[in-house]
Amino acid sequence: MTLAKDVSLCHHYPSDMTRWQPDARGRLEQAALELYGERGFEQTTVAEIAGRAGLTERTFFRYFADKREVLFAGGNALQELLVAGVAGAPDEVTPIDAVASALEAAGGRLQERRDYARRRQAVIAANSELRERELSKLASFAAALAEALRARGVDEPAASLTAEVGIAVFRIAFERWVEATGEVDLPELIRESLDELAALAS
Amino acid sequence: MTLAKDVSLCHHYPSDMTRWQPDARGRLEQAALELYGERGFEQTTVAEIAGRAGLTERTFFRYFADKREVLFAGGNALQELLVAGVAGAPDEVTPIDAVASALEAAGGRLQERRDYARRRQAVIAANSELRERELSKLASFAAALAEALRARGVDEPAASLTAEVGIAVFRIAFERWVEATGEVDLPELIRESLDELAALAS
Numbered sequence: 001m002t003l004a005k006d007v008s009l010c011h012h013y014p015s016d017m018t019r020w021q022p023d024a025r026g027r028l029e030q031a032a033l034e035l036y037g038e039r040g041f042e043q044t045t046v047a048e049i050a051g052r053a054g055l056t057e058r059t060f061f062r063y064f065a066d067k068r069e070v071l072f073a074g075g076n077a078l079q080e081l082l083v084a085g086v087a088g089a090p091d092e093v094t095p096i097d098a099v100a101s102a103l104e105a106a107g108g109r110l111q112e113r114r115d116y117a118r119r120r121q122a123v124i125a126a127n128s129e130l131r132e133r134e135l136s137k138l139a140s141f142a143a144a145l146a147e148a149l150r151a152r153g154v155d156e157p158a159a160s161l162t163a164e165v166g167i168a169v170f171r172i173a174f175e176r177w178v179e180a181t182g183e184v185d186l187p188e189l190i191r192e193s194l195d196e197l198a199a200l201a202s
Numbered sequence: 203m204t205l206a207k208d209v210s211l212c213h214h215y216p217s218d219m220t221r222w223q224p225d226a227r228g229r230l231e232q233a234a235l236e237l238y239g240e241r242g243f244e245q246t247t248v249a250e251i252a253g254r255a256g257l258t259e260r261t262f263f264r265y266f267a268d269k270r271e272v273l274f275a276g277g278n279a280l281q282e283l284l285v286a287g288v289a290g291a292p293d294e295v296t297p298i299d300a301v302a303s304a305l306e307a308a309g310g311r312l313q314e315r316r317d318y319a320r321r322r323q324a325v326i327a328a329n330s331e332l333r334e335r336e337l338s339k340l341a342s343f344a345a346a347l348a349e350a351l352r353a354r355g356v357d358e359p360a361a362s363l364t365a366e367v368g369i370a371v372f373r374i375a376f377e378r379w380v381e382a383t384g385e386v387d388l389p390e391l392i393r394e395s396l397d398e399l400a401a402l403a404s
Contacts, residue, residue, distance in 0.1 A: 161398055165371075167370075168369075168370045198403045
C-alpha cells in the first residue's frame, strides 16, 4: 500500500526529483547568481535557474516566491541574527553597544560568504528595482533593531535613532568591504565605522 | 498673422487650456493627494487627477512622468536645498554641523507645508511601492549630501557616513513631526535628534 502510494505520487509529479536533492536552496541561489551575472537579472528566467541547478521550476517555487526573492531570502536569517544580538546583549550595555555587537555578529556571518556577497551586490547595483528592494530590506533591519531595543526598555525616539544610525554604519562598512580589493574583515570595518561615528557626532 | 497662428494652435490643442492656468503644478499635486486619500493611490487615474484640478491629462504629463511622481517631484527641490546648505556652510564648520544646518533649512521648508506633508505620508505608508520609492529618494538625498561633503574636502568614508547618519536623524525627526498631534517645529525636532545622536554615540 505504501509503495503504491509513493509510485502514484511520483507519477503525479513526474519531473520533480527535488525532495531527494540535497541543498536545493543553496544550489538555486548559486545558479541564480551565476545567471544574473552572465545575462543580467531581467534576461534570466526561473526555468533557466532551475535548469542550471539541475532542479525543476516546481522546486524553485517551493523555496522562493519569484526570481527576485532568491537574492533577498538570506536577509531573513541576517535579520534574526541582528535581533538576537541586541536581545542577547548584557543588561548593562548601552543601546549603541548592543547594536554594535549585533552588527559585528551579522558581519561575521557575511564574512564567510564574501565572494557570494560581492557578486550579489554587483547584480543589485545594476538594477533599480533590486536597489529599491535592498533599501526596503535595510529599512526592515532597522525597524527590527528598533523593536529589539524597545524590548530592552529603550525609549523612543532613542530606539529608532540608534537602530537607523546602526544600519547607516553597517551600510558604509558593507560598501567598503564589497569594494575592497584585498583581504578585509567586515566586522573590523564595522568597528572602524562605529569609531568614526563617535568621532563625527562628538 | 500672429492672431491666426494662435488660433491655429488653439485648434490643434482644443482641450488644453493649461498654458494660461496659474499654478497648474500645485493644483495637480493638491488634486492627486485628495484623490489618493479618498480612493487610494492604486484606484486613482491620471484622468481623474487632471479632472479634479480642472486641467487635462496632457497638462498632467507636462509636469509629471506618472501618477507616482506627483508625490516625489517636490523632493528634487528639497535635495537642492540640502546640497546648497552643505555647500554654503562656513569653511570652519565640521561635516556633521554642515549637514545639520542643511537639514534644518530643509526642515524649515517642509514646516511651511505640514498639512500637505502629513497627508502625503499617509498615502505613502499605505502602499509598499510608494514606500520603496520614498526610501530610494532618501538614499539619493544621502548620496547628494555625501557628494557635497566631498566637495568640501571631507574624505571617505567620513563623507558617506556623515551623510547617511544625517539622513537617519532627519527620518526620525520627520516621523515624529508627522505623527505629532499638537504644534511641533520640524527644525527643532531635527536639532533634538542631533543632540540625541551626540549622546548615543559618545
